[in-house]
Every structure is written in structure tokens, then in C-alpha cells.
Amino acid sequence: MGFPEGKLKDLLIACAQAVEQDKDRDGIDVMLVELRRMVSKSGDPFERLGAYMLEALVARMDSSGLSVYKDLNAEEAELMSYMDLFHQAYAPFKFAYMSANGAIAQALRGQDAIHIIDFNIRDGSQWINLLEALGARPGGAPSIRITGISDAVPARSRNSKLEFVEGRLSYFAERYNVPFEFHAVAVSGDQVEEGHLAVIPPRPGGSSGEQEEKEAVVVNFTMELHKISNRDRILRLVKSLSPMVLTLVEQECDTNSANFFHRFLETLDYHAAVFESLDVALPARNDKTRMNMEQQFLWRQIVNIVACEGPDKVEWHELFVQWKARLLKAGFTPHPLSSHVNETTRRLMQRYHSSYGFDERHGVLYLQWKDRKMVVTSAWH
Numbered sequence: 001m002g003f004p005e006g007k008l009k010d011l012l013i014a015c016a017q018a019v020e021q022d023k024d025r026d027g028i029d030v031m032l033v034e035l036r037r038m039v040s041k042s043g044d045p046f047e048r049l050g051a052y053m054l055e056a057l058v059a060r061m062d063s064s065g066l067s068v069y070k071d072l073n074a075e076e077a078e079l080m081s082y083m084d085l086f087h088q089a090y091a092p093f094k095f096a097y098m099s100a101n102g103a104i105a106q107a108l109r110g111q112d113a114i115h116i117i118d119f120n121i122r123d124g125s126q127w128i129n130l131l132e133a134l135g136a137r138p139g140g141a142p143s144i145r146i147t148g149i150s151d152a153v154p155a156r157s158r159n160s161k162l163e164f165v166e167g168r169l170s171y172f173a174e175r176y177n178v179p180f181e182f183h184a185v186a187v188s189g190d191q192v193e194e195g196h197l198a199v200i201p202p203r204p205g206g207s208s209g210e211q212e213e214k215e216a217v218v219v220n221f222t223m224e225l226h227k228i229s230n231r232d233r234i235l236r237l238v239k240s241l242s243p244m245v246l247t248l249v250e251q252e253c254d255t256n257s258a259n260f261f262h263r264f265l266e267t268l269d270y271h272a273a274v275f276e277s278l279d280v281a282l283p284a285r286n287d288k289t290r291m292n293m294e295q296q297f298l299w300r301q302i303v304n305i306v307a308c309e310g311p312d313k314v315e316w317h318e319l320f321v322q323w324k325a326r327l328l329k330a331g332f333t334p335h336p337l338s339s340h341v342n343e344t345t346r347r348l349m350q351r352y353h354s355s356y357g358f359d360e361r362h363g364v365l366y367l368q369w370k371d372r373k374m375v376v377t378s379a380w381h
Contacts, residue, residue: 008038008050009268012057016264019057032058041291045275052299053268056306060260065307072300074292080164082293083123089281089293090274091352092251092375095367096222097126098348099377100247102341104218105133107245107379111216112142117197117241119189119234120224121148124165128172135176143179145215147197151188151227158186189228192237199241217243223375226250226317235330245335246380248327252366252373253317255305267305273369274298280353320364320376332380336363 015031032054039050059065074082087093108114114134116127127146135141148165150158162184173180185196200215219238225248228234238246253270255263275298282290304315318326324334342365346358349367359366359373367375 008035008046011035011038012050012053012268013265015054015057016261019061020261020264025061028061041294045279046272048294049268049271049275052294052302053264053271053306055299056303057264059303059307065303065309066312069300069304069308069312072295072303074296078292079296080123080161082289082296084125085289085293086297087123087125090278090297091281091349091356092277092367093223094352095345095349095375096249096377097129099337099341099345099365100220100222100249100379101126101130101133102344103247103335103337103377103379104220104245105130106338106341107335107381108142108216108218111244113145113215114142114218115145115147115199115215116218116220117147117149117199117238117243118220118222119149119192119228120151120222121146121162121165122222124148124169126220126222127169131169131172131178131180132176135173135178141176141178143181144173145181145183147183147185149185149187149189149192149196151224159184162186189224189234190230192234194237194240197241217241219243219246221247222249223251225323226256227314229311229314229316232326232330235326235332239331244381246327246332247377248323248380249375249377250320250323251317252319252376254319254322256316256318256322260306263305267302270372270374271298271302273372273374277353277355277369277374280355320366320378323378327380334363335379335381337365337377337379341365 011031011034015028015035018028018031035050035054038047039054040047041051042048056065059068073079104116118126131144134144146169148162150162166182166184169182170180183198185192187196199217219241225231225234251270254266257263278294301315304313342358342360345365349356349358355370357368357370359368364376364378366373
């Protein structure tokens with residue numbers, strides 16, 4: 001079997017194509033030997049990506065994708081430390097938090113009682129800056145209730161993770177003089193039902209009872225909706241809550257396809273930009289901490305996309321045009337991000353690297369690395 005020599009990208013693609021076509025295993029093994037000489041988890045960005053793409057191909061051939069995906073999950077305390085580093089180093093997360101929070105703050109002006117439903121609370125760091133901003137509101141801060149949903153794996157880690165998040169956010173709420181309450185939901189996004197969300201129905205307000213007081217409901221999906229298999233059901237459920245705003249931040253990547261080779265090409269192209277952008281933030285190539293971080297947040301995603309199928313696959317990314325169609329079908333209407341939110345986000349992101357760029361279309365904001373769109377933020381009601 002002939003194959004291109006000396007070009008890592010071409011050889012990876014040729015190997016993936018051979019795997020898809022189920023060609024002679026001996027010929028594939030020859031390519032694997034050559035690839036192993038070309039990749040390195042402590043090398044330059046594409047050598048590191050190549051190492052993980054190669055391992056994902058091997059896992060696919062061995063039908064071991066799910067076990068590899070599960071085995072890669074770190075202990076909760078260790079995972080939190082890697083998450084903190086990843087959020088600091090990976091600018092698209094900063095973009096996601098800033099742009100979503102800007103849309104939320106814009107929609108909540110004048111509200112005195114706010115209920116934020118976060119479909120993946122992670123370490124809670126998205127909400128620290130929002131608590132600070134609301135605490136500085138003239139006339140005093142509104143009351144904030146956050147319903148934090150945890151997708152921690154294994155499931156037994158969810159309660160301890162949520163306890164950590166509650167303590168962390170309670171500390172900052174007290175620091176910024178924000179009346180605060182936390183509601184923990186230790187289930188995955190797929191399992192959420194209306195009863196989990198503790199939305200308070202409108203109640204009569206004032207002595208005449210002619211007006212109603214209610215919490216302003218906010219629903220946040222930050223790089224989470226692509227993991228929810230029954231996403232249309234979840235969107236209909238969210239719409240039934242009449243949220244004042246729904247924020248959606250997703251990777252602009254198309255891996256929601258049954259075609260393995262298409263997913264491989266899209267994953268290779270998208271993550272080439274991810275690893276390159278991370279390299280400017282964490283340039284120490286032999287840094288063990290960075291290697292562990294990349295393994296937890298990038299290698300796990302790559303192996304799930306490339307080596308898993310059916311119910312074992314949880315990474316189903318879609319392009320914004322597809323998310324838009326789903327949201328419109330569920331009854332949502334666009335809530336364009338304001339020029340102030342977009343300009344503030346642009347200005348804050350410019351400190352990271354000159355290769356980051358922006359594309360604003362019809363109130364939707366994209367973050368780019370060079371010419372590759374990476375993340376898109378939109379708001380809905």
C-alpha cells in the first residue's frame with residue numbers, strides 16, 4: 001500500500017481513509033509505524049495533535065474507544081486543577097464566558113431577582129465576574145439564584161464537585177454583597193426534567209395584587225449542548241420556562257455525522273487551531289502539567305469523536321446554522337448581542353494574541369484563530 005511520506009497531515013488522513021475502507025491491516029500497520037516516528041505529545045502543536053489522532057485511530061481499530069475515554073478521566077481534585085489551568089490558558093473559554101455574561105447582563109438590566117440555570121456549571125468560574133458586576137449595580141445588587149447542573153464523570157463525583165462550586169460562588173457573592181442562593185442538580189444534561197430546575201412561578205406582588213413579581217430566568221449553555229443527545233427535548237423544556245434570555249456558546253465544528261472520515265477530517269482541522277492557539281499561551285513543550293491538561297480536555301474529546309459510535313459517543317458538535325434551526329424550531333427568537341457587548345469582548349480578547357479575530361453577523365459573534373472559526377456566541381429568548 002503506497003502512502004505519502006514526510007507529511008504528517010497527509011499520512012494521518014491516508015491512514016484514516018484506509019481505516020474507513022477497512023483495508024489490509026498489514027498496510028495500515030506500516031503507516032502506524034511511520035506515524036509513531038513523526039508524532040510526540042511533547043512536540044510542536046501538530047506533532048502533539050498527531051499523537052492523539054493516531055491513538056484515536058488505534059482505539060477505533062481495536063474497538064476500545066469507550067474504555068480509553070473512561071480511563072482518561074482524572075480524579076476530581078486533579079481535574080479541577082487542570083480545568084483552572086485550561087480556562088486560564090485557552091482563550092476561547094474566556095471569550096465564551098465574557099460574551100455570554102455580556103448578553104446576560106444586557107438582558108437583565110433592572111431585574112431584582114435573577115435565576116440562572118447553568119447546564120454545566122464546571123468549576124463555577126463563569127459567574128464570578130458577573131457577581132462582581134451585579135454587586136456594583138447602582139442602588140444595590142439583585143438577588144441571584146444559580147441552579148448548577150453537573151456532568152461530572154463518574155457520577156459519584158457530581159455531589160462533591162457541586163459542593164465545591166457552591167462554596168466558591170458563595171464566597172464571591174458575600175465578597176461582592178450579592179444576595180445568593182445555590183441549587184445543586186447532580187444529573188447529566190440529558191437527564192434534566194422540569195422538576196430539577198426549581199423555577200419559582202410568578203406570585204402576586206404589592207398590596208393590590210395587580211402586579212406579579214417573578215424571577216428573571218436565564219438559561220446558559222456554554223460548550224455543553226453538543227453533549228446532550230436529546231437536545232431538542234431539552235430546548236423545548238427550556239422554552240416552557242419562558243427564559244428572559246438563553247445564551248448558547250458552542251465550538252464551530254461539525255462532528256454530528258455518522259460518517260467517520262468526515263468527523264476525522266473536521267476534528268483534525270479544528271484541533272490544529274486549538275493546539276496552535278494553546279501553544280502561544282503555554283509554550284513549555286515538556287511541561288507535564290500541560291500534557292495532562294491536554295489529555296483531559298482535548299484527547300478525551302478527540303478519542304470520543306474518532307473512536308466511539310452510537311450511545312458511546314457524547315461529542316456531537318454542530319455548526320451554528322444547525323443550532324439556529326433547532327432553536328427556531330423550539331420556539332426561540334434571536335436576541336442579538338449588542339454592539340457594546342461585542343466591542344467589550346473584542347477589546348478584552350485582544351490582549352491574548354494577534355492571531356485571534358472576530359466575525360460579527362446578525363448579532364452573533366464568532367471567535368477565530370487566523371482564518372478558522374472556533375467558537376460562536378448567540379443569545380435567544
